[in-house]
Amino acid sequence: MSDQDVLSLTNIHKAFGGVVAIEDFSLNLKAGEVVALVGDNGAGKSTLIKIISGVYSPTSGDILLDGQKTDFRDASAARANGVEVVYQDLALADQQPVYMNMFLGRELTKGPLNLLDKARMRQETQELVDELDVRIPSASSTISDLSGGQRQGIAIARATHWASKLVLLDEPTAALGVAETARVEALIEQLKAKDLAILIISHSLDQVFRLSDRICVLRRGKQIGVRETKSTDKNEIVSMITGVA
Amino acid sequence: MSRVSSRLQGLDFQQAVVYFGFLAIFLFFAVTLYDDGFLTQRNLTNIVLQTAPATIMAVGLVFALSAGEIDLSFGSIVAVSALSCAVALQSFPLPVGVLVGLGVGVAIGAFNGVLVAYFKLPSFLVTLATMGLFAGIARSMTNLRSVPVMNDTFTGLFGSGKLFSIPSLVIWTVIGVAVGHLIYRHTRFGAHVLATGDNPRAAQVSGIKVARVRLYVLMICGGCAGLAGLLYAGRLQAAKYTLGESDLMTVIAAVIVGGTALNGGKGSVVGALLGSLLMGMLNNGLILMNLKVSDQMIVRGLIILIAVAVSLRDTSR
Ligand SMILES: Nc1ncnc2c1ncn2[C@@H]1O[C@H](COP(=O)(O)OP(=O)(O)OP(=O)(O)O)[C@@H](O)[C@H]1O
Ligand SMILES: [Mg+2]
Numbered sequence: 001m002s003d004q005d006v007l008s009l010t011n012i013h014k015a016f017g018g019v020v021a022i023e024d025f026s027l028n029l030k031a032g033e034v035v036a037l038v039g040d041n042g043a044g045k046s047t048l049i050k051i052i053s054g055v056y057s058p059t060s061g062d063i064l065l066d067g068q069k070t071d072f073r074d075a076s077a078a079r080a081n082g083v084e085v086v087y088q089d090l091a092l093a094d095q096q097p098v099y100m101n102m103f104l105g106r107e108l109t110k111g112p113l114n115l116l117d118k119a120r121m122r123q124e125t126q127e128l129v130d131e132l133d134v135r136i137p138s139a140s141s142t143i144s145d146l147s148g149g150q151r152q153g154i155a156i157a158r159a160t161h162w163a164s165k166l167v168l169l170d171e172p173t174a175a176l177g178v179a180e181t182a183r184v185e186a187l188i189e190q191l192k193a194k195d196l197a198i199l200i201i202s203h204s205l206d207q208v209f210r211l212s213d214r215i216c217v218l219r220r221g222k223q224i225g226v227r228e229t230k231s232t233d234k235n236e237i238v239s240m241i242t243g244v245a
Numbered sequence: 246m247s248r249v250s251s252r253l254q255g256l257d258f259q260q261a262v263v264y265f266g267f268l269a270i271f272l273f274f275a276v277t278l279y280d281d282g283f284l285t286q287r288n289l290t291n292i293v294l295q296t297a298p299a300t301i302m303a304v305g306l307v308f309a310l311s312a313g314e315i316d317l318s319f320g321s322i323v324a325v326s327a328l329s330c331a332v333a334l335q336s337f338p339l340p341v342g343v344l345v346g347l348g349v350g351v352a353i354g355a356f357n358g359v360l361v362a363y364f365k366l367p368s369f370l371v372t373l374a375t376m377g378l379f380a381g382i383a384r385s386m387t388n389l390r391s392v393p394v395m396n397d398t399f400t401g402l403f404g405s406g407k408l409f410s411i412p413s414l415v416i417w418t419v420i421g422v423a424v425g426h427l428i429y430r431h432t433r434f435g436a437h438v439l440a441t442g443d444n445p446r447a448a449q450v451s452g453i454k455v456a457r458v459r460l461y462v463l464m465i466c467g468g469c470a471g472l473a474g475l476l477y478a479g480r481l482q483a484a485k486y487t488l489g490e491s492d493l494m495t496v497i498a499a500v501i502v503g504g505t506a507l508n509g510g511k512g513s514v515v516g517a518l519l520g521s522l523l524m525g526m527l528n529n530g531l532i533l534m535n536l537k538v539s540d541q542m543i544v545r546g547l548i549i550l551i552a553v554a555v556s557l558r559d560t561s562r
Contacts, residue, residue, distance in 0.1 A: 074449075074452075075449070075451075076451070076452025079452060091447035092444065092447055093440045093448065093510065094443060095439075095443045095510040096436075096439060096440065104440055104447065104448070104453070105437075105448070106451075109432075114433070116430075
């Protein structure tokens, strides 16, 4: 692996009309590195992830992926470049089976008529969920029949399957119980072991300290600072988040 | 093994309703109307022939509803397409007439679709308006007069003809349902239709062009209505502004009873066929019962209400 940054953000600004959501944000991410993005509600964390994934374009500033300047027109352009997102409000189609969600927008086809290759999608999905130990009844289960933890597992498995560079996770365990959270954290460790760069938003500082290599703090759109997880503690991070020393 | 069990899971309550309802109504009429000739081959064939246009419209509507849209204008499209085709056939050969009929349907569908997909207007309102608009156009096109269709090849192909002693209307029904089912269940486009109706945002961030999907489903509805117009014109050997006028309720009911969700993400083309045949059977039975037209309407309305209520019942509650 080269030492080049997978993702490099410089002086990112984003305003919605008159509302400034992100102000002068800069951050670099390396392969195999987990950076946690923390901050209070409305600090601009989700907005930042949507900027990186092409849902919004920044008002100004540069985004470099593997050293290449990028300007994704939409989320699918980012996906095509190896950037996958697990959204805060899960982007799953509830009435479709697991395997169709796994291949949403990238369905496999076969034959001269380009008909859907459901058997292969089902099989590859099964292999993937088995490998990641996401416990679901079957790859043909309908999403709406699954628990919150299982759904989150599917969303992360999908990101794992398709990401080649960067995975962005927006509060992946917000709605989960203790056991499911542990499972999702194990999944994230597996992503890290695959040498992907990971940016994770979380309101749980315990989780942030368990998973991350560095912590980046946002407050009302401003970047307050970045700390090595090893050389900081919860008190410092809390006071950076709240602005109370 | 897992294949079979997943198939069985797929056959859920909503899909099963149409099969049982179909059987129940069939048996009911078979017994009560036996002496009136319900079970004769001629009567049963007639039911299939009479439902052919509605079945084709139902196939189109499955796509629109599955994508989270609706088309209320298909009845008016039927009339405009049939009249355009009949007028064209008076001075041009058969292929031109067919192309005009289908083309007008697809074009009106595209008109609906552009307003919905790119001007972001709700399809309910757009097609409610175009339903009136094109009903008016159908009336003014020939000043309320009906236009005879003299082209024998056309009336054979789309009406009374047979191939290997199978009536052409049956063949059109089979082709329409088979092609519709194939596209709906076995192509990427079908998957994108379902995803768009299920969760448009998820579809969008997954790279599905949801606006284009919305445009295409309304064009499919228009095209199907165009074909239905040709079938009406072929069978009746004439086109009139009243064609398709009374099909709105029947077709929507057929599609809903057939297991297609009103709010998108779920549906069945084969179910729509059964739903349509069920509606046809109902019409036929009520006529054989010698009910007054007003009573027929009341009974049909009530039965559709029950059928829709049963098929929409949420089994998870
Ligand atoms: N599309 C939008 N239009 C206008 N303002 C927006 C839009 N999206 C976000 N904002 C504003 O930007 C700010 C940051 O929102 P964002 O969703 O990024 O917060 P967050 O840090 O993810 O919060 P939470 O922890 O609650 O998820 C908020 O003030 C929000 O109101
Ligand atoms: Mg957020």
